[in-house]
Amino acid sequence: MALPSTPHSPGRLVVIQALKPKRCSACRGGPLSLLVLEDGAPRCLDCADLGHLVFLPRGDTALTRRSREESGLSVVVVRFNRRKSRYERQGVLVEEPALARAEARCLADAEARRRRRARDARRRAVEDEHFAAAFAAEILRLFPGCPADRARAIAAHASARGSGRVGRSAAGRALSEGAVISAVVAAVRHVDTPYDQLLMRGVARYEARRRIAQAVESVLWSWQATGTGVG
Secondary structure (H helix, E strand, C coil): CCCCCCCCCCCCCEEEECCCCCCCCCCCCCCCCEEEEECCEEECCCCCCCCCEEEEECCCHHHHHHHHHHCCCCEEEEEEECCCCEEEEEEEEEEHHHHHHHHHHHHHHHHHHHHHHHHHHHHHHHHHHHHHHHHHHHHHHHCCCCCHHHHHHHHHHHCCCCCCCHHHCHHHHCCCHHHHHHHHHHHHHHHCCCHHHHHHCCCCHHHHHHHHHHHHHHHHHHHCCCCCCCC
């Protein structure tokens, strides 16, 4: 059993996950799940003076890196992939206290990240609240006859983070008149006209819009109590 293409740097210890049952050539213990090759002969971890190490599977890059930093002795664990004809890393062997310290460091980082996410979420919530209020104020400037609670509802819907709606577009974030009017028109279309019912009956979208256009205009004009135009 040879290691023609074991992925390790010169001088780094390597342990192999056995594909076939093998026994230690020194103590005859086995079958071995992990073994070390010395002069081509399999040795168990105890006979190779590695029995005090614990296995950490691959998958958590930060934990692996920190475990190796904390451990005075670490060993790469590989397994032969017959289909690819090469050895592939499966994890590392490290000292158990080192793994415990690494886990503690990762947990501390996870808690720090959780707190940072919570702070970011609070900050975004405040930003979103201020933006929705500004959006509602712009709606009322353009449509002073619009009920205030309706303006707030339209603003909240149009500016919802991650929604992809007009309020989250570049024009919407800039509170451009066109974007604000588009949000109001969309809200009126869905709430104050039978537009949705027409779509449910199979009416084509453009035909449905044509049928309710006058109703939308009527609502918009009723909200322009001070004579503010819609552009």
